[in-house]
Each structure stands twice: as C-alpha cells, then as structure tokens.
Amino acid sequence: MLKQTHKFTHKHLLGLEHLSKEDIELILDTAKPFKTLFTRTIKKVPTLRGRSVVLLFYEPSTRTRTSFELAAKRLSADTVNIAVQTSSVQKGESLIDTARTLESMKADFIVIRHSYSGAPYLLAKNVSSSIINAGDGFHEHPTQGLLDIFTIREKKKKIENLKVVIVGDILHSRVARSNLWGLTKINAKIVLCGPPTLIPKDIDKIFPQIDIEYNLDKAIKDADVINILRVQFERQLEHLFPSVREYSLLYGMTKERLAKAKNDVLILHPGPMNRGIEITTDVADSVNSVINEQVTNGIAVRMAVLYLLSLNH
Amino acid sequence: MKVILKEEQIKKIINTLAKKVVKKYKNLNDLVIIGIYTNGVYIAQRLIEKIKKLTKKTVKLGYLDITFYRDDIGFKKEILQPKETKIDFDITDKDVLLVDDVIYTGRTIRAAMEQILEIGRPKSISVLVLIDRGLRELPIYAEFVGKKVKTTHNQQIELLLKETGGNDTIVLYKK
Numbered sequence: 001m002l003k004q005t006h007k008f009t010h011k012h013l014l015g016l017e018h019l020s021k022e023d024i025e026l027i028l029d030t031a032k033p034f035k036t037l038f039t040r041t042i043k044k045v046p047t048l049r050g051r052s053v054v055l056l057f058y059e060p061s062t063r064t065r066t067s068f069e070l071a072a073k074r075l076s077a078d079t080v081n082i083a084v085q086t087s088s089v090q091k092g093e094s095l096i097d098t099a100r101t102l103e104s105m106k107a108d109f110i111v112i113r114h115s116y117s118g119a120p121y122l123l124a125k126n127v128s129s130s131i132i133n134a135g136d137g138f139h140e141h142p143t144q145g146l147l148d149i150f151t152i153r154e155k156k157k158k159i160e161n162l163k164v165v166i167v168g169d170i171l172h173s174r175v176a177r178s179n180l181w182g183l184t185k186i187n188a189k190i191v192l193c194g195p196p197t198l199i200p201k202d203i204d205k206i207f208p209q210i211d212i213e214y215n216l217d218k219a220i221k222d223a224d225v226i227n228i229l230r231v232q233f234e235r236q237l238e239h240l241f242p243s244v245r246e247y248s249l250l251y252g253m254t255k256e257r258l259a260k261a262k263n264d265v266l267i268l269h270p271g272p273m274n275r276g277i278e279i280t281t282d283v284a285d286s287v288n289s290v291i292n293e294q295v296t297n298g299i300a301v302r303m304a305v306l307y308l309l310s311l312n313h
Numbered sequence: 314m315k316v317i318l319k320e321e322q323i324k325k326i327i328n329t330l331a332k333k334v335v336k337k338y339k340n341l342n343d344l345v346i347i348g349i350y351t352n353g354v355y356i357a358q359r360l361i362e363k364i365k366k367l368t369k370k371t372v373k374l375g376y377l378d379i380t381f382y383r384d385d386i387g388f389k390k391e392i393l394q395p396k397e398t399k400i401d402f403d404i405t406d407k408d409v410l411l412v413d414d415v416i417y418t419g420r421t422i423r424a425a426m427e428q429i430l431e432i433g434r435p436k437s438i439s440v441l442v443l444i445d446r447g448l449r450e451l452p453i454y455a456e457f458v459g460k461k462v463k464t465t466h467n468q469q470i471e472l473l474l475k476e477t478g479g480n481d482t483i484v485l486y487k488k
Contacts, residue, residue: 026394033378033397042431045381075381310386 011312012124012131013305015140016181024182027304028150034307035300037074048077048310054107055081056098057134058089058114063271063295064134064144068111071302077108095119096126103127108313109306112136130309138172143305144270145178147298149186151290152225154297155266159186165219166190167251168229168278169198171240175270176229180207193219194229194251197240216251220261227268228253228279248277255282266290317444317462317470320481326459327356330441331363333457338408341368343436345407347375349425350396352414355476356443360412375400377411382424404433410457415470416442419453444483446470 006022016024037043053072057065065081072079082102084090089098095114102110109130112120117137124131135141153159164183170176170192180203183190190210192199199212213219220226231247241247253267267279267289275281284291318326338344341364348357354376361372380395411425422440429438441457446464462485464470469488473479 030395033395036397036399040432046427047381047386
C-alpha cells in the first residue's frame with residue numbers, strides 16, 4: 001500500500017498565499033514522478049481521462065497556455081482553448097457569464113488569465129468548476145511560483161536559507177508576488193532589487209523577513225539564486241525609470257556582473273526575455289541559466305496541480 | 314489480529330518462489346523483475362538476492378508506481394503520494410515479472426500492466442506475490458503465489474517488513 005501523506009484540501013489554485021508549506025511541498029513532490037514521464041516515448045498517463053480543462057486567456061500568452069494545455073493532455077484530459085478575441089466576450093459578455101456558460105458545459109477545470117487582479121476569485125465564488133489562476137493582474141501567478149521553486153529545489157536540493165534575489169519590476173510582477181509567498185513559506189532568504197520606483201511601498205510590511213537592496217552588485221553577492229523579471233513595457237513604464245539604457249546599465253544581468261556572484265548561482269527568468277535589456281544573451285545561455293529547464297518543469301508542476309485539485313473536485 | 318507469516322516462513326517462501334522462477338525462466342538474461350511500490354519493491358529485491366545465490370546471475374530490477382493509472386481517481390478522496398516509476402532498461406521482448414506483496418481485487422496489477430504496455434512490448438508478463446488473499450474483481454491471475462489466505466473485504470493485511478522498520482511479520486486484522 002502507498003503511504004498516506006499530507007491532506008490536500010484545495011479545490012482551486014488561486015494563489016500561493018493560501019497554500020501551506022506542506023501543500024507546496026506535496027505539489028513539488030507530486031511533480032517529480034510526472035517529470036520522469038517526459039523521457040518516455042509515450043508521455044501520457046490516463047489519470048484524468050474524461051475530464052475537461054478550459055483555457056480562458058484574456059491576456060496574451062504562449063508558454064503558460066501551451067504548458068497548461070500539454071499538462072492537461074499528458075494527463076489524458078480534454079482541452080478547449082477559448083480565444084477571447086474571437087469569442088462572445090467581444091459582444092460584451094461579462095466574465096461571470098462566460099464562466100457560467102463554461103460551467104454549464106461541464107468544464108471540470110477553468111484555467112484563467114486576466115488583467116484584473118482577483119478575477120479568478122470572482123469565478124471561484126460563482127461557478128462550480130475548479131479554478132486555476134494562470135496570472136491575474138499584478139496579483140499572483142501561482143504555477144510560475146511553483147515551477148520556480150521546483151527548479152531551485154531540484155538544483156540546490158533544498159530551499160531553506162537559500163539567498164534568492166528577485167530583480168526588476170517588482171511593482172507590476174505577479175511572478176514576484178507568487179515567488180515571495182511561496183519562498184518565504186519554505187524559509188528562503190529573499191532580497192528584492194530594482195529601481196526604487198518599481199519596488200512597492202510597504203512590501204516589507206507584508207513580508208517583514210525580506211530585504212530590499214537597490215544596488216544589484218551588492219544584492220547578488222552571496223546569492224544562490226537570481227530570478228530576473230521581464231521589463232513589462234506594456235505596463236507604461238516611461239514615467240517610472242528614465243530610459244531603457246539606464247535600466248540595463250543598473251539592473252541588467254551581464255556576464256561581468258555574473259562573474260561577481262557565486263560560481264554556482266542559478267539564473268531564472270520567467271520569460272519571455274528581452275535579451276539585451278534585463279538579461280544579456282551570454283547570461284541567458286550560460287551554464288548558470290536554468291531558463292529552459294523552468295519551461296520543462298512548468299509542465300510537470302501543472303500536471304501535479306491538476307491531479308491534486310481533481311481529488312477534491 | 315492474527316499473524317499469518319513470521320520471519321522464518323517469509324524467508325522460506327521467498328526461497329521457494331526464487332526456485333520456481335529459476336525453473337520457469339530458463340534464460341534469465343531475458344527476465345526483468347518489476348517491483349510495485351512500496352512493499353513489492355522490497356519483495357522483488359529479496360527475490361533477486363535469492364536468485365543470485367542460486368544462479369550467480371543478477372536479474373534487473375525496475376520500480377513501478379501505479380498511482381496515475383488507478384481506476385478510482387476522483388472516486389476516493391484519499392491522497393496517495395506518487396513515487397517515481399524507474400525502469401532504466403528496455404523491456405521490449407523481455408519476460409516481465411511483476412512483483413507485489415499482496416494480490417486482492419486485481420486492480421493494481423491491471424494498472425501496472427497498462428503502464429508496462431505503454432513503456433514497451435514485453436514478450437510476456439507474469440505476476441508474483443507473497444500472499445493471495447482472493448476476492449478478485451478482475452480476471453487477473455498470479456502465477457507465483459507464496460501463500461493463499463482466505464479473507465473478507467472488511468479485513469486488512471499488513472506487512473511489517475524490516476525495510477520499513479518492522480520485524481518481518483505479516484498480520485491480518487479487521488478494518
């Protein structure tokens with residue numbers, strides 16, 4: 001008989017804020033056996049045969065949407081993609097009505113990305129399907145947080161007491177927030193680094209255990225992990241830093257800068273990268289970079305999330 | 314609670330099973346043993362030890378977790394921690410011997426076979442168990458059985474093996 005472990009009681013995955021340390025560790029431990037499937041010729045298991053997963057993306061995405069779709073398909077679930085641009089949303093249908101329509105079609109899971117923080121919560125309150133947050137506004141992107149933690153844990157064998165530097169536009173970053181919630185629960189030491197205008201005021205009141213350092217060279221000293229955020233040009237950043245060139249100079253990760261960090265420091269980036277702005281090509285393609293592995297791990301982590309939520313659906 | 318098997322008896326049974334396996338599989342090079350997590354793996358390891366003593370040959374061991382192939386996902390609320398299926402060799406054209414501690418409804422073996430057939434195309438699949446407690450729900454047959462025990466659905470068999478901190482006894486009790 002297999003060992004009974006920590007009880008996972010969640011029906012939705014809305015953010016890492018609501019998960020316990022044990023929940024997060026169970027997801028990571030469950031993702032591991034899923035990852036070993038990827039080296040097989042048949043990468044599929046019959047686990048979610050007959051279930052349906054609807055991907056409802058109100059914002060553009062390649063990797064997250066594809067990753068969720070592959071994760072669902074490798075679990076033998078059926079997937080439907082809703083292209084918001086060509087859907088009834090264009091006729092003015094509200095978010096709740098769209099979700100209720102999908103619920104009436106018996107969607108077991110709705111994976112939603114929306115530009116409004118809290119949109120997934122609204123769905124979770126109003127429909128019976130399991131809701132998975134695939135990024136909501138500036139709030140959270142829990143599966144990205146989980147895959148970052150999975151990648152770090154796989155390489156460093158632990159999370160506790162690792163120094164993790166998160167660099168860039170913290171203010172607009174849901175990736176940063178999910179990293180913060182997840183990593184602080186597992187007791188990593190977090191340093192936030194970026195232009196003062198892009199670090200949210202009072203963030204250290206929510207996370208009193210973290211450090212803020214505006215100088216990148218100082219921040220990456222002794223770092224075990226550097227998670228580089230994308231400069232989100234679509235968020236109207238012009239008034240928040242003087243020029244892209246200055247940003248690159250002060251906060252871009254270059255080979256020269258990398259040389260000042262530990263030899264075995266891990267470089268993470270959630271993608272898509274602006275090569276030459278927040279990260280240079282030689283760093284992105286260096287031995288320290290685990291950016292491609294993050295993508296592979298993302299599928300395994302999302303399979304684990306779908307599987308565990310399905311037990312409570 | 315009733316003790317079904319003690320240390321000495323388990324030893325004897327594994328010895329007998331090893332002899333039967335060696336007798337059936339004339340070419341041990343074509344045999345691979347797959348242990349089903351968790352206790353099946355320990356039984357498989359002991360069996361391979363014994364076969365090595367008898368023949369000086371080491372049969373390859375694979376590890377199989379059937380969680381993702383279960384037919385009751387979504388019906389039962391319990392969470393089972395899946396482990397990594399690890400079969401580092403080609404099973405195509407091999408004789409696969411699936412090893413588990415207890416055979417009961419047959420559903421575990423069904424799930425194991427489904428997974429094995431996705432990994433490769435073995436020449437044959439057979440089943441070896443320490444205990445057959447009857448009450449099959451599927452047409453599944455274990456060729457090598459250590460001991461047959463009559464049971465009912467409200468009973469449970471538990472193995473207290475040394476590998477998991479026990480003293481090598483097998484007990485039967487009411488749930």
